[in-house]
Amino acid sequence: MSVRLSWRPLGDVKINDEGSLIFPSMHSLLNKGGIYRITGRRPIDSKGTHDRPARWWFYIGQTGNIQARMYKYRNPGPDQKTNIRINNALRFELERGTEVYLHVSFDMELRVGRQWMDLDTDSTTQRTLAETAALYQAYRTADPLDVDMLNKGLDDSVDREFKDAPWPY
Template sequence: MSKTYKRLGKFLDDQTSDHVALSFDQIEQIIHRKLPKSARTYDAWWSNSPVEGRHNETWLKRGWATVDINRKSSTVKFIRSTLPARRQKPLRTKAERRAIADGEQVTILKAAPTAAAHDIALAFEWKMLGNVILDANGNVAFPSVTNGAGLYRLRLDGIDRSQVYIGESVNLRRRFGNYRGPGPTQQTSLRINALLKESIAAGAVIAVDIVTEDVKLSINGVQVSVDLTDKAMRRMIEHAAIVATGGTDIEIANR
């Protein structure tokens, strides 16, 4: 159990009520230190999913659970729970079970002490923005787009083949500007600019799709607020989209 939150555990032990509401500032006063940034950023930090060695053992092993997490007002409520904390047991893979059945010596790996399990669910929908064309000067021209953060997908539908390029950016308008007029050292932008020009010249139709909102993410059953200005968050969605698109009969231009 994490010693960092020992004082919070003692505080919960001293409670006579079955519920107590605390602000994040009050919790920081109790533990005599600042909460990590993730506690104020992700609901999943307050999850009641029992994992040995995780900070939430502080309340789970004392028979408490968190509810009504509100990061906007920086508050959380603790309630007495009738559900005992479970210690997760290491799972044997099919290969390990087969080896054991064959009488082989197998080393069983134990679950990691911190956040060993991740049950992640991600859902989002591409929105059609418009088409990429060549202007009167033969330069690449993109449809108008927000200067905010998001994901983008270029669908190159050619006569002989179809390709998809998926990317992310903290500023979509600037990223498309790089593709229109790449600098001499911007290797990726140079490659995409050439790909777009060659594809349009060969008769391909290039559609642009974006994701800038309504992304739903849950981790271990807890709904997580999605901030697309967070690069790690965008990259997770980007790679999920690449994997999902790779399951269709389309060439991924990212490779």
């Protein structure tokens, strides 16, 4: 079995003078589901979460509505732990000068045997399959000395890189 997807860049994530997140325009994504990747590139002289020169960090997720998910990251509710964690992480990284990018994937395929079939972005199960494949690939290929991962670990614990992060997890 194989999963294939392609990332489409949407643009930069910014922070305004009031400290609120600004996501790229998503008018074309109204009510569209898929998987997304938020990637940060830190300034060359900055340190990662363990006082080492980690230049990159990322977060990968899936949702039935990308536009609504980014709204929740911008305006998390008081009981939305993941949305609060992502909001705090993004604001912290942007305030320290990290460049943050948003990519999405709607074109996802699954191969079973020799046959490729499209994955349905309206299906939570199929989006989760693509998200898990993207996370697994990222965890297995990322250089742990140069990349911090904001996702929880594959065992559902907070990833080792973020246990001592300056934002709540």
